[in-house]
Amino acid sequence: MKNLIDFINSNNVRFIEELKEFLRIPSISNNPDHKPDMQSCSKWLAKHIESIGFEKVEVYNTPGHPIVYAEYMKAGKDKPTVLLYGHYDVQPVDPLELWTDPPFEPTIKDGKIFARGTTDDKGQLFIHLKSLEAYLKNNNSLPVNIKILYEGEEEIGSPNLPKFLEDNKELLKCNLVVISDTSMYTKGLPSICYGLRGLAYMQIDLVGPNKDLHSGSYGGGVDNPINALANLITKLKDEKGKILIDGFYDDVVPLSQKERDEFKRLPFNEENFKKELEIDEVFGEEGYTTTERLSARPTLDCNGIWGGFQGEGAKTVLPSKAGAKISMRLVPNQMPKKIAQLFEAYINKIAPKSVKVKVTDLHGGKPSVTPIDTPAINAAVESLKKGFGVEPVFMKEGGSIPIVNSFKEILGADTVLLGFGLPDENAHSPNEHLDLDNFHKGILSITHYFNELSKIK
């Protein structure tokens, strides 16, 4: 291992320069204008995987954005096969004016690299690639068999990945999936994520009158779709955050006492949390602690709202249309399709006749929990201890990686989630960044991990 660690330590600057190249490609998957960027990003990635020593690299086209696949199977049949999953697509960048530096011009400050995709997920998948490079350039071999699967549609709900898994079950056959796309609990504390919330992401569109009206001439006689939309949103949850959709909590598995005890052991400081976000009060469902609400309880949030005049000054319009994006985070055993149906049924039940309402299911992902008492997890604990010099914690994360369920259901493989991001690195927000110390220690940890995994019989 020493030669590998030396290689990783002495090539750190070059690794970061290469990552910058990757980050410069504006691979925003939800915007059709960026389709060419998605193409060139997938090609760049395939070429890079070849350059570190992989012989078999393929770019698969899908009805959406391409999938990059590569494999190394020379470790031998007695060694485990590990599927490394990641995504090269990124979130949109608006509001652009809140970025201190351009989102696709990586900038290093205070030991952090700033750009869209640094922590979610280009920077994290690059940790795997640089570890693989260390093995291949120094040992001319890998200690385990590796399959690489990078998609370009994670941020839009992976619409084409399940079919790809179904169609390529044999190709993708593996003993274990490893993903780095989550966060450590806090800086200096390496973490293994054993639970992820699911997601049901909806859009509501309201139409009142068939055109924008003068609010003076029509106000008082015609329902206003913005006011009506506000009423609908208000009825989705009560003032404490309890969701009011009929049947919403029916399938929720209650938190066990053991789990609640574990939550209490996490080093969460509510005062610091409030200070960091500059809020006077936390918010959420009664009867649960903030840490429980942040990752182990379902939620409902408006992700966007629009309607009428949004410019400077005053325009006295009674608008024709208004709309909102609303998503729900789900926990075991809530199923996104069922929740989407309950949502739509509830909206249709409460909507007034004075406006027309359309509900669209934009995408969904199932919640997941992985077993934590397996050889692969024990190997991860060992490796993180070596990479960071600290005993890792087990945690649940509030976000969703729906594909984890597909790996289990379609490939029969469990997933180990080794996240090297930090919760305050602005994933999905302006000024997204990645701590470069975690990037470096991540590469070391993953390198130990491949070695530890090779020992499993």
Next chain:
Amino acid sequence: MKNLIDFINSNNVRFIEELKEFLRIPSISNNPDHKPDMQSCSKWLAKHIESIGFEKVEVYNTPGHPIVYAEYMKAGKDKPTVLLYGHYDVQPVDPLELWTDPPFEPTIKDGKIFARGTTDDKGQLFIHLKSLEAYLKNNNSLPVNIKILYEGEEEIGSPNLPKFLEDNKELLKCNLVVISDTSMYTKGLPSICYGLRGLAYMQIDLVGPNKDLHSGSYGGGVDNPINALANLITKLKDEKGKILIDGFYDDVVPLSQKERDEFKRLPFNEENFKKELEIDEVFGEEGYTTTERLSARPTLDCNGIWGGFQGEGAKTVLPSKAGAKISMRLVPNQMPKKIAQLFEAYINKIAPKSVKVKVTDLHGGKPSVTPIDTPAINAAVESLKKGFGVEPVFMKEGGSIPIVNSFKEILGADTVLLGFGLPDENAHSPNEHLDLDNFHKGILSITHYFNELSKIK
């Protein structure tokens, strides 16, 4: 009068060509980018007034947009002095994509002229100018003394006009103000508007966390400013449209039985109203008819709302900010300043501690009612009868022309509101237009009106 009527009939095409020139100037007062257009529009207007035969024309600069003033005082001291008020500024044009033709390229279809400002108010003030031109070019004189006052800030609440009136009381001294900036009740039915609603236009800005957050990582622990905003808006009025702000109705003068009887005589067809707007149900305060609610009762409408992700697809953001524009139409004796204060106090009372809320009073205007049993009104009835061949109706209008109160309070003059627009001409909406038959009959009516006014002792 015959020579005047012949002149008006034979010059109609030229009048419309000149109006088109006026409409092509994008004089949007609420957008600083259009400041140069406001300047050139005021200059164009001053030059046009000179061209029809006025000797004294001035453009007054204000801290905002210029005021155009002109006068003709040669009718003699025994003749009344009539102040003609209008505004050359127009509303913004968004959503631009809903315009069939470009908003500043006037287009004639089906006897209507389409462009921003046609009915509100460039087309209507042009009716006055063309009548004055008929007198000056044919008789070389006017039957009454005329003062013209055209401002460029009506659509943003006339912030500089009251001071201009105060500073120029002597210059603007008059017996009567005449404004054409309202609508006829329906096509073919000339109307005199005797009541206008007032306005209190507010903005609410909410801040939750200090930056946009990932809704998966933070949802459930941090209040969402969009959800919080929806809750605030919902609490502003009940589901029937009754406004819940403490003290809101305290100063409302109840409708008299006589007035309610008059409302019943208006040719309002609720089925046609719904069909035209493509709504399944009308909406509003219980205990009042739709016509009453549309013009004689106070209302509250969201004019705009924004927050979070508004693009295509899904972005799982828990936004930092959200905001809304909310305006209230007022009736006698509700005062806009007091209503704005009640609004702010109520919002502060109901706002949760988990978000920061800022309320801004964007602008206001007082409601007004003018006496209808005066010689000037009787002359208007006569003139409209001659111009349209039909007995006019008396009506209240839902919109606001706050300056009507200032004319009464500062200049001591009553206002006669002779509107030649139609309620479905899309004032403030895409595809604004003006009926060219009403334009023509408007010029004839106003020409009779100046003549009738000259007979008043």
